[in-house]
Amino acid sequence: MANSRKGRHLTQMKITAIDPFYLRMPDITTAADGTQDTLLVRVETDTGLEGWGECDASPLVSLAVYCCPMSHGNIINIRTSLMGETLDAPDDVLRLSEKVLRNGLDIQQIQHAYSGAEIALWDIVGQQLGKPVYRLLAEMSGSSDVAHRKLPYASVLFGDTPEATYQIASGLREQGYRAAKFGWGPMGKFGEANDIALVAAAREGMGSEAQIMVDAGVVWGNDPETAYRRAEAFAQFSPTWLEEPLAPDAIDAYRALTQKHPSVPIAAGEGSNTYRTAEDLIVHGGVQFVQIDTGRIGGIMPSFEVRQLAEQHGIQYVNHTFKSHLSLAAALHVFATNPDFDLLEYPAAGSELSQRLVKDPFRVDPDGMVRVNDLPGLGVQVDTDAIRDYLAPVRIEVGTDTIFAVQDF
Numbered sequence: 298m299a300n301s302r303k304g305r306h307l308t309q310m311k312i313t314a315i316d317p318f319y320l321r322m323p324d325i326t327t328a329a330d331g332t333q334d335t336l337l338v339r340v341e342t343d344t345g346l347e348g349w350g351e352c353d354a355s356p357l358v359s360l361a362v363y364c365c366p367m368s369h370g371n372i373i374n375i376r377t378s379l380m381g382e383t384l385d386a387p388d389d390v391l392r393l394s395e396k397v398l399r400n401g402l403d404i405q406q407i408q409h410a411y412s413g414a415e416i417a418l419w420d421i422v423g424q425q426l427g428k429p430v431y432r433l434l435a436e437m438s439g440s441s442d443v444a445h446r447k448l449p450y451a452s453v454l455f456g457d458t459p460e461a462t463y464q465i466a467s468g469l470r471e472q473g474y475r476a477a478k479f480g481w482g483p484m485g486k487f488g489e490a491n492d493i494a495l496v497a498a499a500r501e502g503m504g505s506e507a508q509i510m511v512d513a514g515v516v517w518g519n520d521p522e523t524a525y526r527r528a529e530a531f532a533q534f535s536p537t538w539l540e541e542p543l544a545p546d547a548i549d550a551y552r553a554l555t556q557k558h559p560s561v562p563i564a565a566g567e568g569s570n571t572y573r574t575a576e577d578l579i580v581h582g583g584v585q586f587v588q589i590d591t592g593r594i595g596g597i598m599p600s601f602e603v604r605q606l607a608e609q610h611g612i613q614y615v616n617h618t619f620k621s622h623l624s625l626a627a628a629l630h631v632f633a634t635n636p637d638f639d640l641l642e643y644p645a646a647g648s649e650l651s652q653r654l655v656k657d658p659f660r661v662d663p664d665g666m667v668r669v670n671d672l673p674g675l676g677v678q679v680d681t682d683a684i685r686d687y688l689a690p691v692r693i694e695v696g697t698d699t700i701f702a703v704q705d706f
């Protein structure tokens with residue numbers, strides 16, 4: 298044991314800092330736009346390497362999971378669990394994930410919050426080993442390490458009216474998008490005729506050759522009958538899928554819906570905050586597309602495990618990404634090596650904050666496709682000027698103790 302540790306000595310890194318940063322736009326609205334604020338996590342090591350990750354969750358609630366005082370042995374914050382730990386290889390990420398989740402057994406938001414740190418750990422290990430994260434995952438799982446291009450679909454909200462939706466769709470088509478998803482907003486709120494008119498407008502604006510997807514934004518809750526009727530009504534516009542027609546945990550309703558074999562495939566899964574939730578949707582809900590947010594489910598590894606489950610079940614894995622291209626990078630590494638999972642949710646209309654967060658955002662190549670960066674780690678660089686511009690100073694005090702403070706960057 299002593300020898301093997303000694304053998305690793307030259308490359309042994311220690312985690313020296315874990316810092317969550319709360320960033321936000323000056324004005325936050327109720328629009329279903331998750332790019333208005335964010336929680337970034339930076340992990341630093343004693344060798345000077347740093348990794349970054351982003352969570353898609355309530356930033357301050359998640360930030361608390363990095364600094365909350367210990368309540369007992371099952372409520373220990375993420376920072377305490379990671380500080381001083383060794384980080385050299387993918388196995389270390391798995392070991393540390395186990396430790397963090399075990400120590401946070403009774404912290405409900407733990408996976409959500411930990412996602413940012415987990416992604417940052419992969420970023421560091423990839424840099425240390427000089428390999429992109431997708432290749433580390435391929436080595437671990439014994440699968441192909443060839444990355445494949447993805448067709449980016451623009452992910453936007455429906456306009457308030459069919460006319461406004463048509464304008465949005467036409468604009469995306471002019472920008473060269475061959476696929477686009479329209480979601481939330483008025484969908485499901487003003488009756489069937491309006492719902493159909495919205496989808497018709499999206500199709501008309503994108504043209505007959507494009508792929509369109511419809512995101513109902515959980516609007517039919519626990520009602521598989523209405524969801525089924527809408528799926529049948531939308532079928533004339535050939536959407537690739539109908540997404541989240543039902544509440545995230547309405548597993549019985551999803552089963553009732555998918556057992557009727559609607560003419561439009563059903564997609565769901567972005568609300569999965571554990572591997573188990575996603576498994577439930579696949580195994581019991583019967584969805585045909587599972588959509589995983591790497592920044593919610595606990596990071597890259599649980600996302601990769603859902604990808605593997607999707608492969609076993611012969612359904613499609615798709616990323617859910619409505620944050621910056623830091624999140625997009627993490628999402629892309631998870632399924633870059635599967636050529637059949639060829640669609641990529643591509644944030645197309647995010648806030649200035651989300652657009653500025655990464656120095657080298659993923660461009661759509663001249664062939665209309667997006668490729669993972671073949672660089673060590675996540676392969677993207679966070680723009681520290683953007684962090685400075687959008688940082689919300691946070692100070693948390695309990696009595697006379699300051700348990701968290703980030704005043705500037």
Ligand SMILES: [Mg+2]
Pocket residue numbers: 480512514540541567
């Ligand atoms: Mg969605």
